Amino acid sequence: MNTVTVRTMPRSTASDAITPARLRLLEYYLVHHDDLGGCVQASLEWLARHAGVRRSVCLAIVPETGTLVGVGGYGVPIDDVELFSWPVSDTHDPLTTALLSDEPTIFRSVRSNGHVGTSPVTPLGAGNVMAIPLRGTRAKADAAGLLLLRAAAPITTEVAWLVTVFGQKMEQIRGRGSVAHEARKLRRERALFYTIINSVTDPILLTDTEGRLIVANARAEKLFAAAEEANEGRRRAVELNNMLFSAALSRTVVEAPSEARELLLVDPDDGSDLLFEVLSSTVEDPREGTGIVSVLRNITDLRRATEQIEENYQKLRIAEAAVRAERDRLNLIIDSVADPIIVTDSGGSTVLMNAPAGELFTAPPDAAAGVLRGVQSNDAHFSSFISGLLLGESGPGEIRRGEIALLHPLSGEPIPVEAIAGKVLSESGELTAVVTILHDRREALERARLFEQLKVGADELQMRVQSATAELATQNELLRRQAIELEQASRLKSQFLANMSHEFRTPLNAILGYTTMLLQGVAGEVTPNVKRQLQRIDSNGRHLLTIINEILDITRIEAGKMPMQISEFELNQLVPEVMLELDPVIARSKLSVSSRLSADSTMLLSDRQKVKQIVVNLLSNALKFTHQGSIEIGVAVDRISQTASIAVADTGIGISVEHHENIFEDFRQVDDSPSRQYGGTGLGLAICRRLAHALGGRITLHSIVGEGSTFTLTIPVDAPQ
Amino acid sequence: MTEQNAPLILVVDDYQDAREMYAEYLQFSGFRVAEARNGNEAVEQAFALLPDLILMDLSLPGKDGWEATKELKADTRTRHIPIVALTGHALAGASDGAKKAGCDSFVTKPCLPDDLVVEVRRMLNAVK
Numbered sequence: 001m002n003t004v005t006v007r008t009m010p011r012s013t014a015s016d017a018i019t020p021a022r023l024r025l026l027e028y029y030l031v032h033h034d035d036l037g038g039c040v041q042a043s044l045e046w047l048a049r050h051a052g053v054r055r056s057v058c059l060a061i062v063p064e065t066g067t068l069v070g071v072g073g074y075g076v077p078i079d080d081v082e083l084f085s086w087p088v089s090d091t092h093d094p095l096t097t098a099l100l101s102d103e104p105t106i107f108r109s110v111r112s113n114g115h116v117g118t119s120p121v122t123p124l125g126a127g128n129v130m131a132i133p134l135r136g137t138r139a140k141a142d143a144a145g146l147l148l149l150r151a152a153a154p155i156t157t158e159v160a161w162l163v164t165v166f167g168q169k170m171e172q173i174r175g176r177g178s179v180a181h182e183a184r185k186l187r188r189e190r191a192l193f194y195t196i197i198n199s200v201t202d203p204i205l206l207t208d209t210e211g212r213l214i215v216a217n218a219r220a221e222k223l224f225a226a227a228e229e230a231n232e233g234r235r236r237a238v239e240l241n242n243m244l245f246s247a248a249l250s251r252t253v254v255e256a257p258s259e260a261r262e263l264l265l266v267d268p269d270d271g272s273d274l275l276f277e278v279l280s281s282t283v284e285d286p287r288e289g290t291g292i293v294s295v296l297r298n299i300t301d302l303r304r305a306t307e308q309i310e311e312n313y314q315k316l317r318i319a320e321a322a323v324r325a326e327r328d329r330l331n332l333i334i335d336s337v338a339d340p341i342i343v344t345d346s347g348g349s350t351v352l353m354n355a356p357a358g359e360l361f362t363a364p365p366d367a368a369a370g371v372l373r374g375v376q377s378n379d380a381h382f383s384s385f386i387s388g389l390l391l392g393e394s395g396p397g398e399i400r401r402g403e404i405a406l407l408h409p410l411s412g413e414p415i416p417v418e419a420i421a422g423k424v425l426s427e428s429g430e431l432t433a434v435v436t437i438l439h440d441r442r443e444a445l446e447r448a449r450l451f452e453q454l455k456v457g458a459d460e461l462q463m464r465v466q467s468a469t470a471e472l473a474t475q476n477e478l479l480r481r482q483a484i485e486l487e488q489a490s491r492l493k494s495q496f497l498a499n500m501s502h503e504f505r506t507p508l509n510a511i512l513g514y515t516t517m518l519l520q521g522v523a524g525e526v527t528p529n530v531k532r533q534l535q536r537i538d539s540n541g542r543h544l545l546t547i548i549n550e551i552l553d554i555t556r557i558e559a560g561k562m563p564m565q566i567s568e569f570e571l572n573q574l575v576p577e578v579m580l581e582l583d584p585v586i587a588r589s590k591l592s593v594s595s596r597l598s599a600d601s602t603m604l605l606s607d608r609q610k611v612k613q614i615v616v617n618l619l620s621n622a623l624k625f626t627h628q629g630s631i632e633i634g635v636a637v638d639r640i641s642q643t644a645s646i647a648v649a650d651t652g653i654g655i656s657v658e659h660h661e662n663i664f665e666d667f668r669q670v671d672d673s674p675s676r677q678y679g680g681t682g683l684g685l686a687i688c689r690r691l692a693h694a695l696g697g698r699i700t701l702h703s704i705v706g707e708g709s710t711f712t713l714t715i716p717v718d719a720p721q
Numbered sequence: 722m723t724e725q726n727a728p729l730i731l732v733v734d735d736y737q738d739a740r741e742m743y744a745e746y747l748q749f750s751g752f753r754v755a756e757a758r759n760g761n762e763a764v765e766q767a768f769a770l771l772p773d774l775i776l777m778d779l780s781l782p783g784k785d786g787w788e789a790t791k792e793l794k795a796d797t798r799t800r801h802i803p804i805v806a807l808t809g810h811a812l813a814g815a816s817d818g819a820k821k822a823g824c825d826s827f828v829t830k831p832c833l834p835d836d837l838v839v840e841v842r843r844m845l846n847a848v849k
Contacts, residue, residue, distance in 0.1 A: 509831035510738040516833050522749045
């Protein structure tokens with residue numbers, strides 16, 4: 001069911017004042033009396049300007065076809081207007097009904113009341129539509145067309161006025177029978193115009209001076225127009241684009257009308273940035289007023305391409321600089337190597353060589369013939385090496401080694417070199433270069449020769465060392481045998497001496513015994529003369545006995561037949577015992593002999609008999625070599641070193657420093673001469689020293705010639721077992 | 722001049738000069754003296770005479786002084802007789818061997834006659 005409401009339209013009256021705006025429209029009608037399209041457009045624009053109708057469509061009857069077609073629109077897509085064609089044969093059709101009606105008809109939006117299908121589809125789009133029939137002054141005459149407005153717009157006196165005058169004009173033009181013709185012509189021209197501007201890929205816009213859109217081609221519409229049903233994002237993008245464009249346009253008009261400007265817009269499809277170059281020009285139209293035609297050229301891709309090119313160029317420059325630096329570094333490396341380096345290409349021609357290589361392979365053209373020959377010879381040898389490498393199958397990274405006999409071009413000196421060549425392959429595996437390093441082998445050869453000499457020398461040395469070692473071993477063995485023999489001999493000697501001393505004693509026993517008996521008068525009184533002679537026998541016999549006893553002592557010590565008899569005893573007690581034993585001698589000497597015993601305990605663990613023998617010997621010596629003064633025997637114990645000492649100090653003749661050591665040797669006295677003053681065997685100190693060593697101690701001497709001597713026996717408190 | 726009740730000393734030594742020298746000096750010193758030249762004679766004389774003291778040289782031909790001493794010391798008739806050993810071997814161990822054999826005293830040769838008499842008197846006094 002149609003939802004049609006009728007609103008009474010205020011009729012235009014004669015009393016309506018003719019305003020300047022109305023007058024201008026009427027003038028236009030007069031001037032363009034044949035131009036239906038122009039009049040329609042002027043009328044709709046007048047409505048927009050003076051009646052506030054932002055969107056309107058004008059439809060006209062084509063009598064020949066009985067259809068209602070769009071002849072003009074304002075604020076609506078022009079395509080929709082031009083494509084609109086509606087049959088009016090059906091009297092039940094709402095548009096036909098509206099056409100026949102005297103009053104305006106309102107079509108409610110189908111969507112708003114839920115009815116489907118009966119609301120006419122007009123170029124005005126969805127929504128409530130008011131259809132006002134356009135007819136002339138004659139009553140009952142058929143309407144020449146329909147004016148479609150938004151129903152929301154109230155029918156003002158201005159609208160009413162226009163409907164009246166425009167209806168008369170329509171009828172007038174129609175009465176001249178030119179409507180159809182005009183309409184067709186208009187449609188063709190418009191179609192052509194829109195085809196042309198739509199075929200332009202750049203957006204083209206015609207706007208008024210305030211930036212309001214008048215005409216836009218399809219491309220421009222995509223950017224600047226959005227259907228009501230379009231989504232929020234698209235609508236917003238379009239709104240933004242309009243704002244941006246208006247701003248740009250106003251600047252263009254004010255600042256530089258003909259200059260191209262860049263304009264950044266938003267693609268309503270995907271929200272991406274689009275960069276345009278806007279070229280605007282102002283057009284003056286007496287009817288339309290001042291308009292601005294803007295052509296937008298999409299330079300987004302161009303800009304992107306430019307930027308890309310710029311970026312690539314920068315990259316290229318950086319890469320080029322890197323390559324140059326790399327090459328410089330490489331050259332530096334190559335030049336700093338002392339060995340000749342040659343780079344050849346895949347054809348075997350030399351590409352690069354460092355200075356040492358230059359010396360071998362190049363010569364100035366004016367060089368001596370010998371030099372040139374040398375260079376040629378070198379080149380020939382090197383070429384044959386390289387060609388061998390180039391012909392041979394080898395993979396990347398393979399190193400080929402070879403020896404080349406080169407000559408020094410200047411001196412003619414042969415230079416044996418080791419050539420080490422490596423192939424340089426491109427990424428595709430093609431051979432691009434061969435790098436060869438020539439290593440002078442002279443030094444290596446010289447080193448090898450020296451090494452060989454050194455080895456020979458070392459071998460010889462080793463042989464000598466071996467033979468010396470062998471000899472040493474032989475000597476050692478010999479010495480060992482000699483040592484054994486010596487030991488045996490020593491043992492035999494000791495045994496011999498022991499036996500000898502026994503054999504000596506037996507007769508000596510008889511000699512001394514009988515002499516004593518004779519002196520005692522066992523065989524009767526002897527004369528003083530005989531007695532003196534007997535005393536000589538006695539004293540010499542006793543001396544001989546002493547010698548024999550002392551030899552026996554030494555022999556026993558050396559033969560190890562003098563075992564230690566360790567016991568505990570007081571050293572302090574030993575001293576008076578020794579003095580008592582030698583009392584007869586002391587008494588005869590008229591010297592003052594004293595002892596200075598230790599205040600501390602002098603308990604020792606040692607061989608008492610041997611200590612006593614040493615002290616007896618030292619005191620005997622002191623008595624023998626002291627003519628006046630005193631002798632003192634001092635006893636001391638050192639707890640720190642755990643040693644005890646007995647010092648026998650006399651005021652005798654003393655011993656000079658050079659004799660301090662040798663008086664301890666066997667059969668030694670300071671005076672060794674046969675006419676010596678002092679008796680004794682010269683074995684006493686030798687025995688004492690041996691005994692002291694056996695006790696783990698030592699005898700030391702401090703003496704000044706003419707002042708006296710001090711012999712000190714030092715032994716450990718605990719004798720080594 | 723030797724008294725009948727003077728102590729009888731048996732001097733045993735194979736070396737005649739030494740034996741006679743000691744004997745002569747002992748007699749000079751007032752002792753009665755008997756002599757023996759070897760171990761066998763020494764044992765025989767000792768059993769026969771039962772001397773008051775025996776001077777025994779240890780190194781004797783045939784039966785030596787050690788054996789003779791052992792024999793005498795093993796017999797009850799002669800066990801009490803003091804034996805003074807005489808030796809020319811001054812090597813250590815000689816005196817130990819003599820003591821082991823049963824000698825009561827030990828004197829090293831050369832021993833002057835008067836020294837020997839001192840030792841003999843000392844031993845005799847010790848027995849008393």
